[in-house]
Amino acid sequence: MTVQVHTLSNGLRVATEKMPSMRSAAIGIWVQAGGRHEREEQNGIAHFLEHMAFKGTKTRSALAIAEAIEDVGGYINAYTGREMTAYYARVLEADVPLALDVIADILRNPAFDDAEVETERHVILQEIGQALDTPDDIIFDWLQEVAYPGQSIGRSILGPAERVSAFSKADLRRFVAEHYRPEEMLLCAAGAVDHDAIVAQAEALFGDLPADGGQEAAAPASFVSGERRELKRLEQVHFTLGIEGPHYRDPKVFAAQVYSMALGGGMSSRLFQKVREEKGLCYTIFAQAGAYADTGMLTIYAGTSEEEIAQLAELTVEEIRRSADDMSEAEVARAKAQILAGMMMGLESPSNRAERLARMLQIWGRVPTLEEAEARIADVTLADVKAEGGRLGQAGMAMALYGPAGKAPEMETLRRRLAL
Secondary structure (H helix, E strand, O other): OEEEEEEOOOOOEEEEEEOOOOOEEEEEEEEOOOHHHOOHHHOOHHHHHHHHOOOOEOOOOHHHHHHHHHOOOOEEEEEEOOOOEEEEEEEEHHHHHHHHHHHHHHHHOEOOOHHHHHHHHHHHHHHHHHHHOOHHHHHHHHHHHHHOOOOHHHOOOOOOHHHHOOOOHHHHHHHHHHHOOHHHEEEEEEEOOOHHHHHHHHHHHHOOOOOOOOOOOOOOOOOOOEEEEEEOOOOOEEEEEEEEEOOOOOOOHHHHHHHHHHHHOOOOOHHHHHHHHHOOOOOOEEEEEEEOOOOEEEEEEEEEOOOOHHHHHHHHHHHHHHHHHHOOHHHHHHHHHHHHHHHHHHOOOHHHHHHHHHHHHHHHOOOOOHHHHHHHHHOOOHHHHHHHHHHHOOOOEEEEEEEOOOOOOOHHHHHHHHHO
């Protein structure tokens, strides 16, 4: 695999990775503007803008955008995260120039037709309503909110219905002007790609975008312990626990990843074996480590009955507490093998390769080799993982519950048990 990176004179970075055996490619633009770059009155606008990308340009209708890609058998999509918004396509080798032309068109020439804005507003309001009706979806938004209250990183990416209902065409254009700058754009492609051809086309499509020094930095995140408990008559209590973790440039982030895998990343993990297999308290339980530019969070999720939520929560905290003392070499080796195998299997996909290019450029400003990435995980030791488990006892904690949660222990009770 060959990674090549080029920066246009206006600051837009182009990264490609050729995969010789592939006959297709993934290509997209990742914009370093997401939910945490919104002011409070803009909450939800990054996601609204992503939706509007496919609703027509000055030269293509919404249908023409879809047909341009699907006529050649490809697909086009987008997503909004807290720190990035992505617009990407997957096509055959010969159609890479077409895909890039369409993506450039939707980013540079959005029509923001009044009728389409209203139609998509209704779609997003339906999406918000659907999320509110999906407990194991909305619960993670609530956990984020109580962990980072009053902060952009803690707000829902979808935004509240009242704000989405009020956004205007001018608001959308303002957000584009503020954040869709070449210095904040990453053009990444992987698979059957020609680096020089993509750079030349990027220069033609984006080279005239003026550079202006980049956007204002997002407000720094501050993890705050908090609890949200929404009582509702459901079949299960949906339980999430968040514990402050390292940010993605912190060297400890690799130990945090291994730790979360050993704790709750698979069927052999501690939480799955103890809480589900041994005690039968739930069907689903897992742990995952998430990281941002300046903060991170270990997130644990489970769903259980009203009568068993107390025992499940207490066992979860007990497993975290014990891990600092009795995590084994075998558990760490298994967790590292799972992470490394998952990474390598995932990178057989051009879409995942392109995503990785964007993510690495965002984090490190360069693309580490796969060997370097593997070494970061392989070098994690048992002592590192035990230290991560011990750190959690002193870290900030947040909790969110949804359903018949009246018998769940208070977060402060769990925090004290963890700190013992």
